[in-house]
Amino acid sequence: MSAASPLLEVRDLKVHFPVKHGVFGAARGRVKAVDGVSFDLEAGETLGLVGESGCGKTTLGRALARLVPPTAGSIRLEGEDMAHWSGAQLRARRRKWQMIFQDPYNSLDPRMTVGHIIGEALEIHRLAPKAQERQARVRQLLESVGLDGAHAASYPHEFSGGQRQRIGIARALAVDPKLIICDEPVSALDVSVQAQIINLLQDLQQKRGVAYLFVAHDLAVVERISRRVMVMYLGKVVELGSAAAVVRTPQHPYTQALISAVPQIEEQSQRPRIVLSGELPSPIDPPAGCPFHPRCPVAEARCKVEVPLLREIVPGHWAACHLAGGGSSSSQS
């Protein structure tokens, strides 16, 4: 692997789920939860992933963590395609990536002590075979996420939501992963605690050089923590660029609407407000042409027939819209 190649290269990744009818019924359709997603993630980078519920962002995160099997495409981690690994091969490499979940109340086993929860990963991957070593390591991990080492003997219910999320982070860090997939890690937390966790994640990244795929629906949070931001709509990436560019000069009409919908503390500015009509269409039966055209305020005739491809509008800033940048795109029908 050359030093220049990214940590993670995802190419044309698809995750489709069959929709079944009744108990024995045959598949009557497919939900294209993730439909041809490609992107790179550098080591030590944070890539934010936003979109409305049902857009496929959680499924994408889970597919990258190999918690759901990808239907097609490749996921190259440090140059090795892990999309179709299984069994021992997968198990041996699982410690390269970890996941942090949204709900700190449901993602920790209530009957295990915190020390056991964090130590389990060390045990499985044989990172600290001796019990004493393991205990010392657990204590270290707890301290690195701002908790007291003595908390190892406590149970999850003894902690607040923010503290539990810290435990979840310590568990993810235990195996020293290269990539952590954070699925809405702060959405269940209060504002004051949310800021603590965001700061902690940023500190840990600086110290350890771990990369994050940060999945969230709160654009302000994503902008703050990410270097680049990717926007998904109905299983497809509609925009990808630096966090500042995506938020300040969004190219895709969907991103523009999403940003204008965020209620702001500042007084009503001259910001144009775009209230989208309607809701996310069903991914079983997505609209023809551009998937966003039924809700798009600027859609034209060709948007109903031609699928727009993701293209570079300005250097480093990509959008899948025929009209973005005033230009015309190459397209597929």
Place this chain on the structure above:
Amino acid sequence: MLLEIRNLQLEFRSDRQAVRAVDGVSFSIGPGETLGLVGESGSGKSVTALSIGRLLRTPPAFYPGGEILLAGCDVLKASNRELRALRGRGVSYIFQEPGVSLNPVFRVGAQIKESLRLHRPEAATDAEVARLLQAVGIAAPEMRAKCYPHEMSGGMQQRVMIAMALAAEPKLLVADEPTTALDVTIQAQILALLKDVQQRLGMSLLLITHNLGIVGQMADRVAVMYAGQIVETAPARELLRRPLHPYTRALMQAAPKLGVDGGRLANIPGSVPRPGAMPPGCRFHLRCAIARPACSVKEPALTVVEAGRQVRCPYWNSP
């Protein structure tokens, strides 16, 4: 004033202990006014709002002091009959998770009609159900009335909840985190709808939220709650432009703002104290950036500091 709450005290009692969840809360809402009630989880904002319609069961909920006056009715002393008349026409509610608040085994039209039968029996017709659904922006209302809740999206379910609440033509609508479970684009639709129906019907709105952006967009005045007490009240614009209480200030700095650079987020150390385990003195002093020794001894009072502004901190004016 349509609603007046004075020095409200609320305790949850069990055999072993009494926990004071609300401690001396006072505020009022005028006709057609929107009050934003802001605070983190555990601050007591939801139970305060539920007390207005006496929706908390006794036991465990007891009111050792204070009063709630809604449209001339003394809520805490009212009989069950008076309360039945008050609920619906006096005050209606919508909650955070519309999917949980709707009954899954009845069609939404039937549920709206039930609300009509209880509160405006003369209007309990299919036509009125359709009119209400239309009023909350649901297209093809006759058809949608026949849907079950699970056939609808979250945004659509919240519209149905609003239609049910409006069926009673309430004087006060309490919206408890009405858009927290929804996506931002749907949130924008629901907030626009709430504002629109409020203006059309001249209803008062008590909007509970933890999102200060929503407050700026919707509220006339704001009350900020912390650990069972109000720590600051002010006109919404002024509070957002110049928060005075150290907690409000910290809360605003902790929320990331879209399109604004600013390195590290300021965070508030620790977490909200649990009811029953309040620190002595000022309830915020352990997390406060400007706390002084005196703060751990004497509990500050909510004081008028400027016209229309109250703050529970004697040091609000010092850096």
